[in-house]
Amino acid sequence: MAVRHRVVVIGSGFGGLFATRRLRRAPVDVTLIDRANHHLFQPLLYQVATGILSDGEIAPPSREILRRAPNVRVELANVTHIDLDARTVIGDQLGRKLVASYDSLIVATGSSHSYFGHDEFERWAPAMKTLDNARELRARLFGAFEVAEFETDVAARRSWMTFAVIGGGPTGVEVAGQIEELSRRSLRRNFRSIDPASARVVLCEAGPAILPTFGKRLSEMATRELERKGIDVLVNSAVVGVDASGVDLRSSDGKTTRIECMTKVWAAGVEASPLAGLLAEASGAEVDRHGRVHVLPDCTLEGHPEVFVIGDAMALGDLPGVAEVAIQQGLFAARTIRRRLRGRAESKPFRYIDLGSLAVVSRFRAVASIGPIRVGGFIGWLAWLVVHLTFLTGFKNRVAAVAHWAVSFVGRSRSERALTVDEIRPESKLADPGSH
Amino acid sequence: MAVRHRVVVIGSGFGGLFATRRLRRAPVDVTLIDRANHHLFQPLLYQVATGILSDGEIAPPSREILRRAPNVRVELANVTHIDLDARTVIGDQLGRKLVASYDSLIVATGSSHSYFGHDEFERWAPAMKTLDNARELRARLFGAFEVAEFETDVAARRSWMTFAVIGGGPTGVEVAGQIEELSRRSLRRNFRSIDPASARVVLCEAGPAILPTFGKRLSEMATRELERKGIDVLVNSAVVGVDASGVDLRSSDGKTTRIECMTKVWAAGVEASPLAGLLAEASGAEVDRHGRVHVLPDCTLEGHPEVFVIGDAMALGDLPGVAEVAIQQGLFAARTIRRRLRGRAESKPFRYIDLGSLAVVSRFRAVASIGPIRVGGFIGWLAWLVVHLTFLTGFKNRVAAVAHWAVSFVGRSRSERALTVDEIRPESKLADPGSH
Numbered sequence: 001m002a003v004r005h006r007v008v009v010i011g012s013g014f015g016g017l018f019a020t021r022r023l024r025r026a027p028v029d030v031t032l033i034d035r036a037n038h039h040l041f042q043p044l045l046y047q048v049a050t051g052i053l054s055d056g057e058i059a060p061p062s063r064e065i066l067r068r069a070p071n072v073r074v075e076l077a078n079v080t081h082i083d084l085d086a087r088t089v090i091g092d093q094l095g096r097k098l099v100a101s102y103d104s105l106i107v108a109t110g111s112s113h114s115y116f117g118h119d120e121f122e123r124w125a126p127a128m129k130t131l132d133n134a135r136e137l138r139a140r141l142f143g144a145f146e147v148a149e150f151e152t153d154v155a156a157r158r159s160w161m162t163f164a165v166i167g168g169g170p171t172g173v174e175v176a177g178q179i180e181e182l183s184r185r186s187l188r189r190n191f192r193s194i195d196p197a198s199a200r201v202v203l204c205e206a207g208p209a210i211l212p213t214f215g216k217r218l219s220e221m222a223t224r225e226l227e228r229k230g231i232d233v234l235v236n237s238a239v240v241g242v243d244a245s246g247v248d249l250r251s252s253d254g255k256t257t258r259i260e261c262m263t264k265v266w267a268a269g270v271e272a273s274p275l276a277g278l279l280a281e282a283s284g285a286e287v288d289r290h291g292r293v294h295v296l297p298d299c300t301l302e303g304h305p306e307v308f309v310i311g312d313a314m315a316l317g318d319l320p321g322v323a324e325v326a327i328q329q330g331l332f333a334a335r336t337i338r339r340r341l342r343g344r345a346e347s348k349p350f351r352y353i354d355l356g357s358l359a360v361v362s363r364f365r366a367v368a369s370i371g372p373i374r375v376g377g378f379i380g381w382l383a384w385l386v387v388h389l390t391f392l393t394g395f396k397n398r399v400a401a402v403a404h405w406a407v408s409f410v411g412r413s414r415s416e417r418a419l420t421v422d423e424i425r426p427e428s429k430l431a432d433p434g435s436h
Numbered sequence: 437m438a439v440r441h442r443v444v445v446i447g448s449g450f451g452g453l454f455a456t457r458r459l460r461r462a463p464v465d466v467t468l469i470d471r472a473n474h475h476l477f478q479p480l481l482y483q484v485a486t487g488i489l490s491d492g493e494i495a496p497p498s499r500e501i502l503r504r505a506p507n508v509r510v511e512l513a514n515v516t517h518i519d520l521d522a523r524t525v526i527g528d529q530l531g532r533k534l535v536a537s538y539d540s541l542i543v544a545t546g547s548s549h550s551y552f553g554h555d556e557f558e559r560w561a562p563a564m565k566t567l568d569n570a571r572e573l574r575a576r577l578f579g580a581f582e583v584a585e586f587e588t589d590v591a592a593r594r595s596w597m598t599f600a601v602i603g604g605g606p607t608g609v610e611v612a613g614q615i616e617e618l619s620r621r622s623l624r625r626n627f628r629s630i631d632p633a634s635a636r637v638v639l640c641e642a643g644p645a646i647l648p649t650f651g652k653r654l655s656e657m658a659t660r661e662l663e664r665k666g667i668d669v670l671v672n673s674a675v676v677g678v679d680a681s682g683v684d685l686r687s688s689d690g691k692t693t694r695i696e697c698m699t700k701v702w703a704a705g706v707e708a709s710p711l712a713g714l715l716a717e718a719s720g721a722e723v724d725r726h727g728r729v730h731v732l733p734d735c736t737l738e739g740h741p742e743v744f745v746i747g748d749a750m751a752l753g754d755l756p757g758v759a760e761v762a763i764q765q766g767l768f769a770a771r772t773i774r775r776r777l778r779g780r781a782e783s784k785p786f787r788y789i790d791l792g793s794l795a796v797v798s799r800f801r802a803v804a805s806i807g808p809i810r811v812g813g814f815i816g817w818l819a820w821l822v823v824h825l826t827f828l829t830g831f832k833n834r835v836a837a838v839a840h841w842a843v844s845f846v847g848r849s850r851s852e853r854a855l856t857v858d859e860i861r862p863e864s865k866l867a868d869p870g871s872h
Contacts, residue, residue, distance in 0.1 A: 037582060037855040054490030056852035061578075064853070067625035074628075076860065094866050142497075146473060146512045150529050189503035192510075237452045416492035416825070419473040419519045420567045424512065428785050430530050 004029045005341055008089050008102035010079050010275065012039050012062045014341075015108035015326035016309035022334035027341060033075045033091060033154035037061050040131065043323060045196060046171060048134040049176040049265075050141065050187070051414035055131055075100070079275060082107070084282050084304055104306050104337050107275060110329060111312035111321060114271035114290070115159060121242040125164075128171055136264060139423040141179065143430040144263045145187060146419070148194050155260070155358050161199045162261035164247050166239050167268030168205030169213075170359035171241050173222060175265050176203040180231050186414045201231045202259055204249060206238035206268070211367065213320065214374070218367040221376040225361045239268070275337035276313040283307075288315040297349035298336065299329050299405065305347070308333040316350070324355050358384040440465045440507075441777055444538035446515050446711065448475050448498045451544035451747035451762035455519045458506035460768035467536050468843050469511045469696065471526060473497050476567065481758060482607060483867045485575065485701075486614035487622070487850035491567055511536070512841060515711060518543075520718050520740055540742050542775050543711060544766060547748035547757060550707035550726070557678040561600075561700035564607055573701060574852065575859040577615065579866040580699045581623060582855070584630045591696070597635045598697035600683050604641030605649075606795035609658060611701050612639040613768030613798050619833050622850045638695055640685060642674035642704070644721040647795055649756065650810070654803040657812040675704070687797050706757060712749040719743075724751040733785035734772065735765055741783070744769040752786070760791050794820040 005028045009016045011035040022033050023395060024357065028092040038059040047053045066072045077091035077098040083202070089105065091098035112280045113127030126136050132359065141163070148160035165176040185195035204209065209219045210226075210233060223233050237257075241248030246260040272291040280286065283301050287293050291299070291317035299314065301307040310333055311326030319325050332350045356370030360381065368383040369374045424430055441464045445452045448470040456468050461722075474495040502508045513527035513534040518541070525541065531736040549563030562572050577599070584596035601612040609811045616637045616837040621863030623632035639646065639662065645655045646669060653696055659669050670685065673693075677684030682696040716722065716729040719737050725728050728751035729737070735750065737743040755761050768786045784837035792806030796817065803812045811819060860866055 015616065035857050036860070037853070051492070054492060054852065055854045055856075056487070057492060059854035060851075061626070061853045063623075063626035070628075076855075077586075094583060094860065096586065098586070131854055133856045135856070142473065147530060150511060150513075150532065150534070160808075187499075190497070190499035192506075342851060415496075416490065417473070417497045417565055418491045418495035419512075420571070421471050424472070424530065424567045 005072055005103045005337075006031070006101060007104045007106065007337060008033065008100050009106045009108060010034075010089065011108035011273075011311075011313075012036075013042070013108060013109055013110045013311065013326060014039075014323045015110070015330040016106065017062070017065065017329045018330035019106050019108065019308075019310070019334045020330075021069070023337065024066070024072060026071075026334070026338050028071065028104075028337065030072045031075055032062060032066070032072060032133055033079055033089065033098070033100065034062060034079050035076070035078045036131070037063070037074075037076055038131075038361070039065060042129075043132050045128055045131075046178060048131065048416070049128060049137040049175065049180055051138055051416045052178070054416050055135070059131055074346055076291060078138075079109075082275065082279060082282065084279075084301075084307065087305060087306070102306070105308065106333050107279060107307065107309045107313055108326065109273035109275045109312050109313045111270040111272050111290070111292075113266055114269035115266065118242070121239075121266065124244055125166060125242045125247075125266040125388075127266040127311065128175065140263050140430065141182070142419055143424060144242050144415050145183075145191065145194070145196055145199075146424075147262075148429055149191050150193070150219055156183075157194065158200075159245055159260040160262045161194065161196075162202065162259065163199065163263045163265070164202045164204060164259055164261045165265045165267060166204050166242075166247065167266065168203055168207070168210030168235070169267060170357065171212065172203060172205070172265075173210060173359050173361060174224070174268035175267060176201050176226065176231050177229070177360060179265075180229050181363065182414055184230075190307070200261075202261070203231055203233050204237045204239055204247065205233070207237045208252075210235065211355060214359070214367050214369045218369060218374050218376055218380075222359070222361045222367050225365055225376075229362055254264075268313065272313045276309065279307070279309065290315070292321075296347075297346045299350050300347075307326055308336070319352055320357075325352060328352060343345045355387075356383075358387055383429075441539045441773075442467070443540045443542065443675070443773060444469065444536050445542040445544060446470075446525065447544035447709075447747075447749075448510075448547055449478070449544060449546045449747065449762060450475075450759045451546070451680050451766040453498065453501065454763045454766035455542050455544065455744075455746070455770045456502060456508055456766075458767050459773065460502070460508060460698050462770070462774050463506075464507065464540075464773065466505075466508045467511055467538075468498060468502070468508060469513050469515055469525065469536065471499060471512070471536070471747050472567070473499070473512055474508075474567075475501060478565075481564055481567075481570050482610045482614060482660070484567065484852070485564060485573040485611065486618055487574055487852045488614070490852050491571070494793070495567055505781045508659075513633075515545075517702050518711065518715060518718065520715075520737075520743065522702075523742070526689060540627065541744065542766070542769050543715060543731075543743065543745045543748045543749055544747050544762065545709035545711045546762070547706040547726070547728075549702055551702065551734075552703035552705055557675075557702065560680055561602060561678045561683075561702040562711055563702040564611065574864070576699050577618070578853050578855055579860060581627065581630070581632055582860070583866055585627050586629070593630065594636075595681055596697040596698045597630065597632075597754075598638065598695065598700070599635065599699045600638045600640060600695055600697045601701045601703060602678075602683065603638050603702065604639055604643070604669075604671070605647030605703065606647065608639060608641070608701075608703035608798060609646060609662070609795050611703060612662065613665070613796060615701075616665050617799065618850055620666075634696075638697070639667055640673045640675055640683070641669070641671045644671055644688075644850075646671065649793060650795070650803050650805045654805060654810050654812055658795070661801055661812075665798055694757045706748065708749045712745065715743070715745060715860065726751075726757075728757075732783075733763065733782045734784050735769060736783075755788055756793075757772050760787060765818055791823075792819075794823060796820055 041058040081090040183199035236252040310329035366380040368386040458832040517526040619635035672688040746765035802816040802820040
């Protein structure tokens, strides 16, 4: 029996998953490796963090998505090494060693959050990248109101009811909007000592404007809308310190201010996964300041036409780090592999079709930048809805998730508010800060 | 201003929650204290553990349920002490001290699992009492199939695909049925090296029959139905050992056997919460062998007519430890307090109206024992459905939960299957047992 062409895909995010799906009828054997058992619909992760959706609604198991692709094997493993010469991927599977040989490799390991050299911030300001992050943030958010309810010291209570979101990109804007929303609507009548609606939400952005990639008009529209809702939008405010009880900001003119707040969310920076750096070292390719490895115009690693690096792990021209780039590159890599197997080895460059960017500012209001079209308000929100509905297609839970989500948008309910005993035990970040 | 009668309720389970709701229009101030922020619809906890429902669907926040009861204050605290003389409850609120004085006290702290003196079993066989338990069991269940997929040793793989459920009561029967269901239906086509349908599910019961409280006919019917589905029902099989890789059983004739299995679920014993013991010590009342404190026929503590102990925390006649007793006693305690406030101090005994017991054996099949009526099969399942729908009334998510649940019953999907990176890191129980 002839050995079929072996493709290894690392990462079941947008890039890896779309590449794998596109290879399911090709004459290849695919191994998809990821540290978790699920794809993550990251654009809605903030809805898990704020109690709207459940884990499963945005994290369908990769095996389930690929169950009708008999040529695909899913491996749960943490890839630790790629041997470019031996064309082998080495991973750790819960203490056991995984060795996967490839003829073609697609590295789609994405990015994690970056604290710009201040990893000590992470303890107090969790990021928004994984389900674990979202669960932790959810516990902190709902827990903060619980503590404020019994806290008798006025200043401390104020600090538990102040929420700082660090980073004015789409994730930061969406998280800030949802925290404000839950304080003003979802927790209504729930408390006796505090009025959740009096919570203060601060959105801190180091640059001169939030949502800079959306252009001046939409950025200003989003700022107005957030401010109308009562969110403090602080631009030119770089976070220079994060500790148990607050954040320190430095404005562009060098002045520093402090915001006392127990709950912080980090939505500021991203950094490519360490595998991008390993690949760069092994191949001699450059990495950019976000740790992304530079690839050739056909998304392959210099000197290694059999290795594709796609999505947030790679740097190519001025491609942004968004899901849409990862998806298109995943499809492109799969197409290139299929073409080569048909004997057409000429290299074609990847061309990105910009379908635009979207961010939800508040209920029924979003900003959308789609090619030359830039819309805000309700029309922007409709655009956001259509794009996400389209994206969710192919997800097993799309009907349930969309229904759930529609109900949450229209109504005031947050159904995922349970704090477990483990989440509120004294070691948690909800304990008296004096005890740390 | 006259100080109103103060009622403190400890525990937001069925007993505490129903008592509190019944007091919402009474001329009293109620403080409801619980360690978690939610009520737990425990009869469906096994559906969270097996990936059918999400946390939020069975754990609505107590504050949300009671938002229209302005005389009720919810406190998140772990009660550590009850001073019967000073009529004061002392608790810990994340490191801060809670002191709540009462005129009437309702202790509804329920029960936790009991390992019959073998607490070392807990590490390997988590129980099914809290959301944390359910999350852990879910990670172990779905994780076991993940490990089996890459495990190359035949015996080890077999062991990862063997699931022991310890305890043949309703919870054990339901968990065993659902594990079998997910292996045979929900994971279909998901794996390449293993056939999930070949998983072995063993239900171990120390006594001579499963579901003994349902009577001989239903017990036999349930046994037949479980065996027809392929579950090994081992009666007269007491668990005498639990370790990383298996369980040791001793039959009634003294013979011991071992089952090699990596995943164990403890559904065998319950024990009243430690507060029941503290109350007994302070009042001189007796406790039974499950740690439940004996109460007078009106559910009050001897010598303390102002202290009610209800549900799984108390022993009274031969009342079973089921939700229905807790609910009826909660309503009874609230009624008694209201009657006393109207000046009618005479003591009435609590009378339990037995609405029956139910257990789901498989899809569309349940056994129901309702008064003199004992039905099984599809009719039993319909009875189970009606009772649970009725129970769920008053829950914010009932429509979503029931819809979700109906879809899961009819279809094959399990939407809550996400394993996070934290859940599958090497320290988890999924790691190579040799590494422990």
